Amino acid sequence: MGKLAYVSLFVAALSVLIGERFINLRKRCLATREIVPKHLPNCVALKNLDYGSEDITILENGLALISTGLKFPGLPSSDVPGKIFLLDLQDSQMKPVELRMPRNFDLDSFNPHGISVYIDPSDSTVYLFVVNHPQQKSQVELFKFVEEDRALEHLKTIKHELLYSVNDIVAVGVDSFYATNDHYFNQEILKVFVETLLPLSWANVVYYSTEEVKVVSEGYFFANGINMSPDKRYIYVVEFFDQKVHVLERKEDNSLANVKSVAVGTLCDNVEVDPENGDLWLGCHPNAWKALVFDPKDPPGSEIIRIQNVHSDQPVVTQVYADNGHVIMGSSVAATYGGKLLIGSVFHKALCCDLQ
Numbered sequence: 016m017g018k019l020a021y022v023s024l025f026v027a028a029l030s031v032l033i034g035e036r037f038i039n040l041r042k043r044c045l046a047t048r049e050i051v052p053k054h055l056p057n058c059v060a061l062k063n064l065d066y067g068s069e070d071i072t073i074l075e076n077g078l079a080l081i082s083t084g085l086k087f088p089g090l091p092s093s094d095v096p097g098k099i100f101l102l103d104l105q106d107s108q109m110k111p112v113e114l115r116m117p118r119n120f121d122l123d124s125f126n127p128h129g130i131s132v133y134i135d136p137s138d139s140t141v142y143l144f145v146v147n148h149p150q151q152k153s154q155v156e157l158f159k160f161v162e163e164d165r166a167l168e169h170l171k172t173i174k175h176e177l178l179y180s181v182n183d184i185v186a187v188g189v190d191s192f193y194a195t196n197d198h199y200f201n202q203e204i205l206k207v208f209v210e211t212l213l214p215l216s217w218a219n220v221v222y223y224s225t226e227e228v229k230v231v232s233e234g235y236f237f238a239n240g241i242n243m244s245p246d247k248r249y250i251y252v253v254e255f256f257d258q259k260v261h262v263l264e265r266k267e268d269n270s271l272a273n274v275k276s277v278a279v280g281t282l283c284d285n286v287e288v289d290p291e292n293g294d295l296w297l298g299c300h301p302n303a304w305k306a307l308v309f310d311p312k313d314p315p316g317s318e319i320i321r322i323q324n325v326h327s328d329q330p331v332v333t334q335v336y337a338d339n340g341h342v343i344m345g346s347s348v349a350a351t352y353g354g355k356l357l358i359g360s361v362f363h364k365a366l367c368c369d370l371q
Contacts, residue, residue: 046304068359129183314340
């Protein structure tokens with residue numbers, strides 16, 4: 016057999032492989048799913064949040080911190096630099112205000128992704144951890160939230176070779192946290208054409224402190240949102256493409272032990288935890304393919320999932336909200352407070368609805 020025949024066979028085999036992987040990826044993205052709208056009463060779009068609201072966390076006093084302006088490869092975005100907004104859920108005006116940032120902080124390259132709050136029990140200081148992607152790199156910014164000034168004081172930037180493709184973060188101390196790396200590779204061509212298409216479940220969770228940094232859980236096909244149980248004994252990790260939420264137990268050495276996983280039937284992004292009852296709230300993508308091949312005439316939808324009794328033998332997974340993208344596109348987070356539900360999105364708007 017001549018060289019040309021071998022090359023032809025190789026090209027044919029490669030084409031078949033890529034085609035099969037492409038079809039598999041579409042299935043994982045639920046590419047044929049059409050969402051049936053399920054709306055909540057009194058939903059209003061929040062002002063000033065026109066460039067996404069990728070992550071939201073709510074303090075005990077009803078103050079919500081919101082990251083906006085994420086520029087994520089392959090998804091729609093704007094040229095407006097990222098910002099952190101504050102929303103007082105006890106104020107009937109429901110108007111988010113931009114938090115003032117220090118002058119010595121590089122605002123032009125600020126590209127905020129996941130966020131988490133740690134409240135120091137010794138003095139009630141509120142620390143805000145923000146995943147930042149300047150020039151599409153990964154680092155974590157640590158701020159002190161100054162409520163009376165509606166401002167953030169930048170304390171430091173955290174970089175480490177194990178924090179290379181960070182998606183989300185959950186703070187467990189003044190300078191310690193768990194973080195998800197959504198990919199194993201950090202080169203875009205390897206992320207897309209090797210890791211995603213093959214597919215490779217090589218993403219991981221990293222524990223960071225000033226004493227040690229280590230991988231504490233691995234084997235995820237796009238590790239996404241992460242959060243912690245109210246009693247601080249368990250960590251929840253969202254596996255995007257496998258449509259699961261993993262429950263992991265924290266050990267004394269800060270390693271994580273797998274306990275169980277819960278299938279959710281949709282591609283979920285961030286996870287928030289109700290501090291009173293431990294329910295998990297997830298912002299999800301009911302058809303992620305529509306986000307990847309964005310068409311404003313057929314926009315990506317939104318779906319909000321609630322998981323009750325996650326530690327029981329029979330967790331209850333409930334669809335609370337669904338939209339076909341004509342109200343809100345690409346929901347990424349859901350958080351509750353005082354009978355209200357905040358819904359954030361990767362690149363679109365944010366909603367505040369009444370829970371029935």
